[in-house]
Structures are given as structure tokens and as C-alpha cells.
Amino acid sequence: MLTLTCPCCGISAEETELAPGGEAHLKRFGPGSSDDEFESYLFARKNPKGVHFERWRHAYGCGKWFLAARDTVTLEVFGTYKAQTPYPTPEIVAAIQAKRPDWKPDWHQPSVNTTTTPAESLTE
């Protein structure tokens, strides 16, 4: 029974208030994508022992989706942040590296942010 802080309404919510949504930061592949791309988007999921990024919905609260960075072994929560961001925010990355100095991001973030909304984060 985890507790996670909803970055939208600020409430520290118990797991019974939340609905899980699986791995965060998936990139959607639609028509025109290759079978490999679509397969990886729809089925291939990370199952790390350690740092993981997850989708959660404050289903029995404000109703908003948010993202959480946590350790699947120690259950430590590094932070929660808005769902409207294509990659973990710099604040979240810093919070993880403060606790896990050896951990490195495994994504390659484009240098220019091409998404329509600038990612804004609220961390614990």
C-alpha cells in the first residue's frame, strides 16, 4: 500500500485512492509505423529491479493522471510529476541521482524541446 503525492492536487494519497497505469513515457506509434516499433510500443515493457517510471491516476481524488519515479525494490519514491511531459524532468533526474549516484538515464532526450507544451514539474 504505497502512498504517492498527487502533483495536481497536492494530496498524499494512499494506494486505494489511485489507479495504476503501467510504464510511463511510452511513445505512441500509430499507422505507418513498422511492426517492430508498434510491438515495442504496445507490448514491450521494462521490468527493472530498481528505478522505474510509472503512470498513476488519482482516480478517487482529483481524477488527474500523474507520473511517479520510484525504486521497485526499496519502494523509495524519488518524486511525482505531471503526466504532461515526454521525459522525466531534470528535477526528477536530480532527485534520483542524489540517492542513486550510479544511475543514468537510458533515454536520449532531443536537445530542442519539440513538444507543444513545455514540461513543468512538481516534485516532492
Added chain:
Amino acid sequence: MSETGPFRLPRGGRLIDRAYQLPFRFDGRQLRGLQGDTIASALLASGQLMMGRSFKYHRPRGPIASGAEEPNAILGLGQSGRFEPNQRATTTPLVGGMVTNSQNCWPSLNVDVGAVNNLLYRFLPAGFYYKTFIHPRPAWKHLFEPIIRRSAGLGKAPTEADPDTYEQAYDHADLVVVGGGVAGLSAALEAGREGKSVIVLEQTPVFGGRAAVDHADGQARIDALLADLRALPNVTMRRSTMATGLYDHGYLLAREAIADHDPNAGLPRQRLWRIRAGHVVVATGALERPLSFAGNDVPGVMLASAVRDFIVDYGVAPGRSILVVTNNDDAYRTALAALDAGLTVPAVIDARPSATGALPEAVRARGVRVLTGSAIAGVRGGHAVEDVKICSHAGSGDVQEIIPADCVAMSGGWSPVVHLWSHCGGKLNWHDDRAMFAPDLARPPTGHDGRAMATPVGAAAGDLLVGAADEQPLLPVWVMPVNATRKMKFKMWLDFQNDVKVSDVELAAQEGYHSVEHTKRYTTLGMATDQGKVSNINGLAILSKALNQPIPQTGTTTFRPPYTPLTLGTIAAEARGELFQPLRKTPMHNWAEARGAHWEPVGHWRRAYCYLQGAETPHDAVAREIRAVRASVGTLDASTLGKIIVKGPDAGKFLDMMYTGMMSTLPVGKCRYGLICNENGFLNDDGVAARLSEDTWLVHTTTGGADRMHAHMEDWLQCEWWDWKVYTANVTEQWAQVAVVGPKARVLLERLGGMDLSAEALPFMQWAEGEIAGIPARVFRISFSGELSFEVAVPANRGLELWEKLHEAGKDLNVTPYGTEAMHVMRAEKGFIMIGDETDGTVIPQDLGMSWAISKKKTDYIGKRAQERSFMASPDRWKLVGLESVDGRMLPDGVYAVAEGTNANGQRNVQGRVTSTYVSPTLNKPIAMGLVKHGPDRMGEVLEFPVAGAETYKARIVDPVFYDKEGSRANG
């Protein structure tokens, strides 16, 4: 001796009140105990040492412990609905009038037929059950299975509903201290003085732990601590509250016994506390281990601590002549307690070469023989200890002396109670010098901040010598004597309830069971109701020795909650009967209830399946309702259908992504049927969308799909297209909706007046806003029955008014309320699909002949890419067809059509299955729909549907539209 039994001591008993006698029954016998007794102490005082029989060999069993770890004194408590099996006599407080019964014996505790197993022990070794599976094969079915089934199960399950009430409560605290002994109370006092909110949980009715029994100044220390704690308003003390488990992020469950076994108290029996703890102090103490010597299971052989508990706490003599056997100093306290109570201690058998600590010397000073370097070679006695054979601990059991005794107090050392620490990931270290697993402070269970969420203190931390630093070290003893013979090991019990012996664990190791988890399951070691509290450490030490490896390499089995069993009533608490689940009711619910509604659950809703008139069967009622609708007019309560508002500048673009069809081009005032798939391409929901205004759509979903579809939309809006300007609202409960259906539907609605509902003003698949009978309404001309149909939506609080006016105005038209089953049959007559019948999470719209509902122009929608996968595009997919019974019998639901040949498993190949099947009252014949390989290309072919125990069903592939193929009736 007191009148509560021959073994009640004349003095002493710090927990009992001799002024209050409590009558109770055991196996039909009327006995008396005292206020403050446990059932076990009251039975012992009465001279009832034997309290049950073991599970496998039905051996006589007396209590070996005095607390939660008791594996033997397991009783059936109470009667009828309050009967509870497998209750520990050692932890159940005695209540006047209690009815208790022994278990695992027939016809009686003293004379038991199952005890014949005891003579067969050589043929019932470790893994006996598994071995019976293997050979000879017929023996399993005809010999072993019937016997094992008859003897399986510990205790009897109650058959009546539990009349007691239970409740749950929530709490929060900076610190939760589990265990109300000196260590726990000290930790609570320290935190309380720092101003923290503190909860102390003590599993027994009395604070103090072992201090008062084990230490001269123990009671004074406890009293002082309790007085200091009482002065702190920020500290909450809960007795009789057992912490059952520690979970993620400091979530702690605890069971408080409020009015256990006292149904007349007028209180809930138990309360389950759901506590969120900032930090947990584990002050759960330690449990004493038995010693493995031959005959250690004879009633009267008990843990040394239990013997002195019975003497000091309850003023009960477990025996008159108490022989102590130990590998440590602590057990000498039992000798002293026995002597203080006026009992005889013939000797102390100490496995250590010497014993010169303060406690042994104190015992010697009282004139008791202390035999060091000694061991027990055997215990004589059937239903009670008679005498004990003494040997050298270093030898192989040559008897040096026989000492008469009626009780053996044994101590193999103590194991910290590390359950809570381990439940949520805390790790343990083995300490060779102290022969124990203790918490590893460097590897604690961690909380949300990555820091330790629990701290062990006192004995639970492995600190066993609190207040007794002058004790000499113990000698680890796993088998007594060291070179015990094979024959002796057959008599050395590890798990007393399940009859697992040293010989069984050694056999498991010999047969290749090297993992402690496998050995546990193979031998059933630690699978008794005490979950290994008594047996585990001894068992894994034996296993390690047999495998010739150190104990830490063998490790422990996993500690899982609950610490002691929880009754199911406490877990369910108030969530039973009407409060099990909240019910959703439409505004017309009570009207329907009063008119014979035969309810069916749909999600959390109750919907009328049909309305029963007189002595009608549901089947008859459904047929009557359908005929009435098709002949004149009927009303369906459609309020439960999902209604979601989708609004905003990008709403059309968004709905084009949600639906397979095009919704953005729908003109204002019109309705369009649409399909919603998931990203896998499978059909998820369907319904009619209406465009309310330039930027607003009203989306209808299935009854069960409303919340799911709303969540689906929000997921995509919040997480993928968060820059699209769209707003959704689930307004399902804001509207009551009535489907007015049948050739006379328009006539009926026109009588209520207020809107022009003519075919010209409101054509098929359009909607209009206005008033019906003075009630603001939206009227949708859509049809799920094939008839002329108007769905009228009004504000929820006016729904019943509309419904009653329709029924008042339509009496002469025979206006008939109809239920969900009539709706289902009518849609099937028209070949309309039903989500959940024709779909099951593996069906795509193309399978259902619904390519017409998929836009060819759109570049994308949820599920489009998935539907382009080769398997989805395969012409071999099963497709929707109608099925017409050849012999007039209705096809069973879900049956498969067989094809030629067999598959790799030797099963018949299949080529289709029935998805919906009814008897049509309209056509007066059975109709069905199904998914069939190449179905639409095989019209007229006859398929075979074999069913066990019946003649094979046969059906012809036909068009799925059975009624009004040209669709003229919808136009009225």
C-alpha cells in the same frame, strides 16, 4: 488446592482473580476456571493436560507454549454461527459459559481411531502425499485420494453465518510501537516525551511482556513506565491488539479484540486497525525454541518459559515434579519459579559442559541437582510424562539414569520475533554465538523516503540479556544427544502439529531437497497454524547439518503476514450483506420494484431483467413484453446508459481518434452510431453520439462502460494529447432516460404533448430539444429494437414523473414496461451486436461485419494500427453470422462448432462458436448469432455443435438479421 481444579496452586497467579469463578465446557465436560485464565491455564488447572491430537499421526497433544506460538492446544470454540475452529487455547481468554472442543480425534480425545497412523509412521515419511501421486497410478485414485481427502483439513469449518459484528478503523501516528514489554514501553516513553504521536500495540490483555515473570523488579519497572506513559496525552495504548502485518510505506494492520467470545457485550467482536505509521518500533520480543530429543512431544513436555508462565501468571502447576532440560541459563528461572511455588524439581539437565552463572548457582543453592553435559535420551509416557531417561549429551544415548517426572521444561534458546521486520523487506543476519537470526540494521525495510521505516528494540533486536547481563552463553543444541541414533530421531519432533520429525527433514535432504522453501513444502515443516514459530529455526538447523552447510547459507523461509491467523469476519468487517457494495439505482427503481421487477446486476446498477406479473415465469414475462412492444408500445428504463459530454474546440478531432468512425462531420442535431476500440484494435464499447452544438457532443456508452470509457478518454486527453482543447464530463446520473418503443410510440408521446415528434420534424437518427409533458427533455430518435423508437432524456429528478405519465397516458395502448432481456432478444432478432456477448476482448469490428462503421478516410484512430497487423487482416478470422437451429432446439450459449480432424492435443478442431442465443417470441423459433470461420461466405451450410450428454446440435448459417430485414419498422 482451589476448587477450580487439582492443579491450581494455593497461592500466586498474578493475572487471575480467585474471587470470580467461570464455568465452561470442554468436550462436553463441565469445568471451572478463574477470571484472568486462558482456556489452556483453566484446562491445566483442571488436570486436563491433553487438549488435542496431532494432524498426521493423531498423537496425544498437550500445550507446549503459553502464547501465540502454540501449535498443539488448538480447539474448536463456540457453537453454531459463532463456532470457530483452530483457536489457540493459550491466547484465548476464558469467558464464562464458553463451549470448547478438542479437534483431530474420533470418537473421543482419549480413544482415537486415527491414532493407528501412529503405528504406520515408517510408511508415512516426508513427502508421503507426493509419493502417492507417482505409483502405482490406480492406487492414487482408489486408495490414497479417498483416505487423504477424508483426513484432510484441520478442524471443522462453521456452516452458519457469523452473527457477530466486526469493524475497521483508521489511525495515523508518528510512531507505532509493536509490543508492550519493557523495551516497547521505554521506546514509547522516549518518543512520547519528544512530543511525537505514539500508538502502542500489545497482543495480550496485559502490558509488560516477560518482565514480571522473569525479573524480580520487572513488575515495578512496568508499573513505573505505565504511570509515566499515562501522563502523556499524545500516547495511545491498545491492549489485546495484535499487529498482523507491516506493509509498504508504514502501512500496519492490527486486530483489536474488543468483545471476543462475549456476544452479550453488545460490542463489535473485533476491530481491524489500518494504521499509517511514520515509523514502527518492533518490540515483539522473542520465542523460546524446543529441544529435539526423543519423546519431546509427550504431553507434559513444555517450553520452560511456558511452565513458569503457567505457575506465575495463572497459579497453575503444569506438573508436580518438573524436570528442566536446557542449553542456557534462562531455563533455570523455571526451576526457581517451580521451587517457589512448592513444586519439586528433581534435576536440571544442562547440555553445556559447565554451568556456573548466577542462575544455575541459585538453583544449586536450593538443593537441586544440576547435571551438566547431560541430555535426555527418551521420555516415557503415553498421555502424560511418566519418567525421563538421562544420557550424556556428547554420546549416542546410552541411558545413565531414569528420573521420574510428570513435566519436562525444555529450553533450546530464544529466537527474536522478526516477523514484522521481515514482512516488508527487512533482512536478517545469523549470529553463531547466540544461535539466532536477528535483524540486520544495515538492511532495514525502507519507506517512501528510502530510509528505515522500522527499528527493532530489545529481544526482537536480538538483545536477549536485557537486565540479565551476567548470564552465561548458551550452547547451540539442534539434536540431543549429539550422536543420537536413527531410531531416536524418529521420535524427535520439530513441527508438533504436522508431525514433522528430525528424521523427515534429514530424509528430505537425502532425497535432494536443498532449498529450505522446498523442504518446507515437501515435509510440511512450518506449515502448521503456528507457521513455524516453534519449528522453523530447529528445522533449518537440521537441514543445514544434513546438507553440511552453515545455517545462513540455508536461510529462512519467507515471513508473511498475518503474524497469527485473522478471522475472515474481521477482514470483511461491515462490508457484508447490504453494505457489501453500494448499489446504483435509477429514479424509476422503486416503481419497478413495486411492479414485480426481476433484477439483474449490471455493473453496480440493478436493472429490471423483466417485470413479473402474477405467477409468470421470467421466460413468459420476457415473451409477453416483446410481443407487447412489437405490437403496440413499451418503455425501457435506459437511465443507466453512459452519458459523457465531450466539449471544446478540438472535441471533434478528439472523437475522431476515439471512434473508428467519423464524428467530426456529424451535423448539429444528428446522431451517429460508433465503435470504440482499444489500442490493441479490439472492440471495447459502442453507442450513439449526438452533436449538441458546434463544439459539444453527447456520447452514449454501454451501461457497464460509462466509467471505463470516461477514464479511457481522460487517459488519452491528459497523457497523450494534453494540448488539445477538450473537456469531458460524465453526466450519466444527471439524466433519466426512457426508451419509448413500438409502432404506437409516437402516438403515446404525442398524447403527453409539448414537442413535434413527427417523422418530418424528427427523422431517424436525429435529436431534438424541448418539453414533454411540461418536463424539459431531449428526444433522440434511435432504435436498438428495430421498432419506431424515441429515447427521452429528462433531468434525473423528473424521470419518475415522465415514466408515470407515459404509463397513465398509454393504458389503452397496453403500454408495457420491458426489461433488459426483452431488449437483448429484440436486438438479436435485428442482428445487432451486444458488447460482452459478441465481443470478448479478442474481437475486432471487422469480425462483426461492421467495416461500414470504420472510416476509410481517417489517417488514425485508437486501434487502427493494431487492426493493420497481419493476423487482424487474415481472411481466416471467425466472422459474425446468424445461426438457425435445424431441429428447433435452442442452441446452448457458448458452444463450439467442430471441424474436421484433431489438433496437436488430440482435441477436435473447432471452426466457430455461439455468442448469443434466444427463443424469439416474435418469430416463434430459436435464433442465434455466432462467430464462424469464413462464416459470411458459407451461407446455408450446416454446422455441428456437440454437447456432452446431449444429442449434437445442428444449425444452418444464415444472415444475422432475422426480423424486418429492410428496416422499415424503425420508421413507424
